Amino acid sequence: MDKELMIPTEMSIKDKKRIIKGNILRAALFARSKVVEVMTEEHDKYYLVYYKNSFIYGDKLSKTTEDTFIDKAFREGIILKAPNPMLPTFIPNLNVSIPSKNKLFTELQQHFSLQEVAYIATTLDSFFEKNQLIEMIDKIYYHQRRSGKFMKSFQVIQILRDFAPSLKSAKERLESHEYFSYHDFYNTSSLSEILKKDPLYVELHCFQNRLNPKEQKFLEQISTQQDCNVEVLLLWLERVEKLQRVEALEKSTSLALRFLTLEQWMLVLSEANINPFNEIPEAKQLIEKMVAKGNTEKAALYLFTFLDDLPHSYETILTNIWGNSDPKFVFIHLDDFLALLKHLPDDKKTIQMEQKMSQLAILLLEEHDLQTVRNKLIPVNETIPHLKVFEKINKMAGLEEDPERMMELGEYYAEFQQYDKAIDCFFWEMELQPQNPIPVLRISKMYQQKGMVKEASVYQKIAAQLKHNQQVG
Numbered sequence: 001m002d003k004e005l006m007i008p009t010e011m012s013i014k015d016k017k018r019i020i021k022g023n024i025l026r027a028a029l030f031a032r033s034k035v036v037e038v039m040t041e042e043h044d045k046y047y048l049v050y051y052k053n054s055f056i057y058g059d060k061l062s063k064t065t066e067d068t069f070i071d072k073a074f075r076e077g078i079i080l081k082a083p084n085p086m087l088p089t090f091i092p093n094l095n096v097s098i099p100s101k102n103k104l105f106t107e108l109q110q111h112f113s114l115q116e117v118a119y120i121a122t123t124l125d126s127f128f129e130k131n132q133l134i135e136m137i138d139k140i141y142y143h144q145r146r147s148g149k150f151m152k153s154f155q156v157i158q159i160l161r162d163f164a165p166s167l168k169s170a171k172e173r174l175e176s177h178e179y180f181s182y183h184d185f186y187n188t189s190s191l192s193e194i195l196k197k198d199p200l201y202v203e204l205h206c207f208q209n210r211l212n213p214k215e216q217k218f219l220e221q222i223s224t225q226q227d228c229n230v231e232v233l234l235l236w237l238e239r240v241e242k243l244q245r246v247e248a249l250e251k252s253t254s255l256a257l258r259f260l261t262l263e264q265w266m267l268v269l270s271e272a273n274i275n276p277f278n279e280i281p282e283a284k285q286l287i288e289k290m291v292a293k294g295n296t297e298k299a300a301l302y303l304f305t306f307l308d309d310l311p312h313s314y315e316t317i318l319t320n321i322w323g324n325s326d327p328k329f330v331f332i333h334l335d336d337f338l339a340l341l342k343h344l345p346d347d348k349k350t351i352q353m354e355q356k357m358s359q360l361a362i363l364l365l366e367e368h369d370l371q372t373v374r375n376k377l378i379p380v381n382e383t384i385p386h387l388k389v390f391e392k393i394n395k396m397a398g399l400e401e402d403p404e405r406m407m408e409l410g411e412y413y414a415e416f417q418q419y420d421k422a423i424d425c426f427f428w429e430m431e432l433q434p435q436n437p438i439p440v441l442r443i444s445k446m447y448q449q450k451g452m453v454k455e456a457s458v459y460q461k462i463a464a465q466l467k468h469n470q471q472v473g
Helices: 069-076 104-108 114-122 130-146 150-163 168-174 177-188 191-197 199-208 213-225 229-243 249-256 262-271 281-292 296-304 312-324 327-332 334-341 353-367 370-383 388-399 403-415 419-432 437-449 453-472
Strands: 010-015 018-030 033-040 045-051 054-060 078-081 095-097
Touching: 010 033, 010 045, 010 054, 018 045, 018 069, 033 069, 045 069, 054 104, 078 229, 104 114, 114 130, 114 150, 114 199, 130 150, 150 168, 150 177, 150 199, 177 191, 191 199, 191 213, 199 213, 213 229, 229 249, 249 262, 262 281, 281 296, 281 312, 296 312, 296 334, 312 334, 327 334, 327 353, 334 370, 353 370, 353 388, 370 388, 388 403, 403 419, 403 437, 419 437, 437 453
Parallel strands: 010 095
Antiparallel strands: 010 018, 018 033, 018 078, 033 045, 045 054
């Protein structure tokens, strides 16, 4: 889908007392967490981490460090690249205030369980020293253990082990005799049973194995129960992309239209290389309304990507788009329009063709030399042969090499409204035939066309004098 249809997603970040504006470059989903990359107006990059749709922390980073959570999220998570219509709904809060670093974990404990705080800590290793985070998770572990919450302490030590696999003390504690029964529980129980005791573990496990049918189905059920509709759609879109197979589109469309417009959903599908015009009946009605309201160019941008895979019923729409598109727009999207023309019947291709191609040639001549214009029009001529416009441009390219035919070349330039170039040709002819009033009259006419009345009058007088001289002579 053409990027002209996409709107950047803006973000506002309050960092201490500064309000920083920027656009989202990309975002990543990783189980319960989200990471957002923002490019500010000063061209700095901020990275923001969310957990369960709550903004946790963020800061400016010159680069992302390998093997940190942010790096992992963008490598192994589900990525949304800007511009994408789902970004505003994917990111819970587009106006965030970065909290105090010193008070962060104390405040987190007021909103999340200690196990969740331990996990959240592992997502912030781009902003805190790893040893500091390990120490904090250790404190949570010992607190749970001292309180006799052995299952909770086991869950925390698993998080620590995964976060710091080389940490010998974590491995030893995890393998201690007192935790054998918990190992058995996680190894032998079903996902449904584990979910009752450790939903965080199940969500992480299912997300990391989300392309397996069992985990994928379970994760989708969890997300649906939590009303995480955007996440359900992202899982579906990723599966379509990875498996190259479109399934349950009607169900996904129904879900998407709860928070996206049909136009936005069409853009999302197009980004995933899913042709909405083959799959969604309402898509044609939407495009027809655009054309009827005069939004021809917008309709064209929606269709360009799928020109080779449009139903036959779109022929009338394509004909209207071709007939009503501005020549400047045609020039910008020339390759797309050449592809479009191949889908029109031969009798439709000639309608307004010469007029539109003449307008296009005028635009091209304003920006390029003759040979370049000729080369750009060759594909047009191959698609629709025997165009008079191309014949004229082709002939002009030949005349350009013949100094004795500058008058003829000038007339062609005048026909294509290239008055300055025409004047140059007529000046050349005037130099060759200083007593001939005709080139001078042509120069006067070109100045008239340019609205330069004074200059036109001067050359009109010169031409009159040359005519008088011829009559006297």
